[in-house]
Amino acid sequence: MTKSVSEQVLKGLMLLSLDGDEAAYRRLLVILRDLLLAFYRRRLGSNADRDAEDLVQEVLLAVHSRRITYDRERPFTAWFFQIAKYKLIDHFRVNGSKRGAEIALGDEIAAEFREEALFAHLDIDRLLDQLPAKQRELLRQVKIAGKSTAEAAMESGQSEAMVRVSIHRGMRAIGRKLGFANDEK
Amino acid sequence: MTKNDEFIEALVSNLTPVRHHALRVRLALTIMIGVIGAAIALLISLSFRPHLHHVTVAAFWVKFLYTAVLMTATIAALERVARPEGSIGSMVRVLVVAFSIVVLLAITQLGLSPASSYPGLIVGYSASFCPFLIVAFGIPAFCANMWFLRRAAPTRPALAGFVAGACAGGVGGWVYSWACVENGIPFIAIWYTLGILLGGLVGSLVGKFSLRW
Numbered sequence: 001m002t003k004s005v006s007e008q009v010l011k012g013l014m015l016l017s018l019d020g021d022e023a024a025y026r027r028l029l030v031i032l033r034d035l036l037l038a039f040y041r042r043r044l045g046s047n048a049d050r051d052a053e054d055l056v057q058e059v060l061l062a063v064h065s066r067r068i069t070y071d072r073e074r075p076f077t078a079w080f081f082q083i084a085k086y087k088l089i090d091h092f093r094v095n096g097s098k099r100g101a102e103i104a105l106g107d108e109i110a111a112e113f114r115e116e117a118l119f120a121h122l123d124i125d126r127l128l129d130q131l132p133a134k135q136r137e138l139l140r141q142v143k144i145a146g147k148s149t150a151e152a153a154m155e156s157g158q159s160e161a162m163v164r165v166s167i168h169r170g171m172r173a174i175g176r177k178l179g180f181a182n183d184e185k
Numbered sequence: 186m187t188k189n190d191e192f193i194e195a196l197v198s199n200l201t202p203v204r205h206h207a208l209r210v211r212l213a214l215t216i217m218i219g220v221i222g223a224a225i226a227l228l229i230s231l232s233f234r235p236h237l238h239h240v241t242v243a244a245f246w247v248k249f250l251y252t253a254v255l256m257t258a259t260i261a262a263l264e265r266v267a268r269p270e271g272s273i274g275s276m277v278r279v280l281v282v283a284f285s286i287v288v289l290l291a292i293t294q295l296g297l298s299p300a301s302s303y304p305g306l307i308v309g310y311s312a313s314f315c316p317f318l319i320v321a322f323g324i325p326a327f328c329a330n331m332w333f334l335r336r337a338a339p340t341r342p343a344l345a346g347f348v349a350g351a352c353a354g355g356v357g358g359w360v361y362s363w364a365c366v367e368n369g370i371p372f373i374a375i376w377y378t379l380g381i382l383l384g385g386l387v388g389s390l391v392g393k394f395s396l397r398w
Contacts, residue, residue: 064196066338
């Protein structure tokens with residue numbers, strides 16, 4: 001259900017982009033970037049931030065320069081997912097040692113790289129969109145991008161305590177929206 | 186984050202509209218280049234090779250249609266394999282059916298002919314160079330196909346290379362059939378098929394190394 005919603009939204013943005021709509025294209029790329037960043041970070045571990053960001057750029061660049069290969073009649077998410085997966089496997093191939101075992105491991109991880117996992121993230125995006133901008137940004141950085149509260153505090157210019165409170169409130173708000181009132185503290 | 190934002194802005198400012206069926210149009214252009222290239226190769230080769238006499242109408246059409254079917258099937262597969270989620274679809278099935286029909290026709294022809302004519306029907310005049318000429322005629326098509334694929338998004342390089350090579354072989358074989366002097370259907374079944382397969386194998390090797398992006 002949610003998957004078909006994200007498919008509709010993303011496909012709509014892609015079709016507008018193919019017609020040359022810059023605003024739609026910007027929105028599409030930002031969504032895709034957030035999806036990919038969170039996803040690659042989780043897959044590569046937090047000490048591979050650079051790699052994750054490089055991968056994200058590579059995928060976005062491939063989406064851009066090879067957008068002619070998108071067939072307007074077919075699902076966008078499947079097309080995009082294949083590019084993201086190809087780039088991840090390529091990353092393991094290039095960066096892994098040349099021993100077969102490591103490459104096999106790369107394939108295994110790639111096999112676990114499922115379309116649903118990538119797009120499950122979109123639900124979170126929609127929940128976050130209902131929060132105030134500041135809270136949303138903090139939640140995104142700490143709970144999704146995996147930054148520490150200290151880092152988030154530095155970036156937002158707030159104290160760490162304020163960041164903690166803000167995140168706690170944001171999480172409670174989301175909990176309420178999801179229908180469980182976890183106000184037990 | 187800001188580095189990423191700049192990157193996105195750069196992509197956005199570089200956005201140009203993509204027409205409907207743009208990939209298909211590009212593929213049509215690619216194939217046209219390949220056919221024209223093969224036709225030029227044919228004209229050049231005719232000046233070396235005496236244009237030999239009577240080819241039976243039946244043999245001409247078997248060659249012409251067999252290679253046309255192989256070419257069409259591989260062109261369709263080329264479009265699919267150029268897309269990241271692409272599989273080669275029903276290409277293999279079409280190729281197997283076309284090959285089986287030609288083999289049946291070949292067996293029928295052998296059955297209807299005296300044994301003394303078998304060498305002519307199977308090996309003919311040109312078996313030693315026919316497959317290589319088909320590959321050679323396909324070289325312009327192969328270059329065009331690789332150009333097409335390198336600007337597309339094939340996620341299985343060896344398979345994509347195979348399709349590009351077999352398609353080039355199909356184009357080469359089709360053009361070659363316009364002026365081929367053989368009358369044996371067994372000849373077509375063996376040497377034309379070998380030439381096209383050879384193209385596919387070369388393509389698969391080249392693709393494995395050059396179709397990464």
